[in-house]
Amino acid sequence: MNPGLPTESYPPEAYDLVAHWLLDRPEHLSSFRADLTQALRDHGASYSGGLTGTADQMVLVASELATNAIVHALPPTRVRLLVGADEFVLDVIDHAPDMPPQIARNREIGEGGAGLKIAQRIALEVAWYPDGTAKHVWARFPRR
Numbered sequence: 001m002n003p004g005l006p007t008e009s010y011p012p013e014a015y016d017l018v019a020h021w022l023l024d025r026p027e028h029l030s031s032f033r034a035d036l037t038q039a040l041r042d043h044g045a046s047y048s049g050g051l052t053g054t055a056d057q058m059v060l061v062a063s064e065l066a067t068n069a070i071v072h073a074l075p076p077t078r079v080r081l082l083v084g085a086d087e088f089v090l091d092v093i094d095h096a097p098d099m100p101p102q103i104a105r106n107r108e109i110g111e112g113g114a115g116l117k118i119a120q121r122i123a124l125e126v127a128w129y130p131d132g133t134a135k136h137v138w139a140r141f142p143r144r
Contacts, residue, residue, distance in 0.1 A: 004103070005101065006120070008100070009128075011091065014084050021036070023079065024075050026071075036058070040054070040055035040081070043081075044143060045088065045144070046144055054141055054143070057123075065116075065119060068092075068137075072096070074096050079091070079093070087124070092138070094134065097133060101116055122141075123141055124142065
């Protein structure tokens with residue numbers, strides 16, 4: 001919920017990897033969203049078909065973060081879904097560790113650049129960390 005830059009930190013460790021995707025181009029996002037929705041529903045995430053379910057909100061955030069990675073970083077973009085006892089973690093990985101996530105400022109509505117702001121408003125936490133030749137931008141969500 002912090003309107004500033006995401007903090008640099010690692011996600012909690014008590015999560016299991018349950019699904020992952022490799023995205024090279026924006027055209028991959030449509031099938032990724034459908035696959036992620038199904039994976040989340042398979043692991044108990046609520047789904048409304050709007051924006052009130054956990055799955056709906058996570059798919060929106062994942063799409064925003066993956067689009068940022070595809071557009072602003074080096075391919076390929078990887079997205080991982082991790083599941084814990086009470087939470088989900090989305091982990092979006094690109095290959096631009098020297099480019100920390102940035103909040104777009106002074107843009108008009110519709111000009112883009114709101115992905116991190118959206119993520120910070122919806123997720124329990126949004127953070128990032130560099131890892132060798134990669135950068136991870138991750139977000140935590142309640143598992144309900």
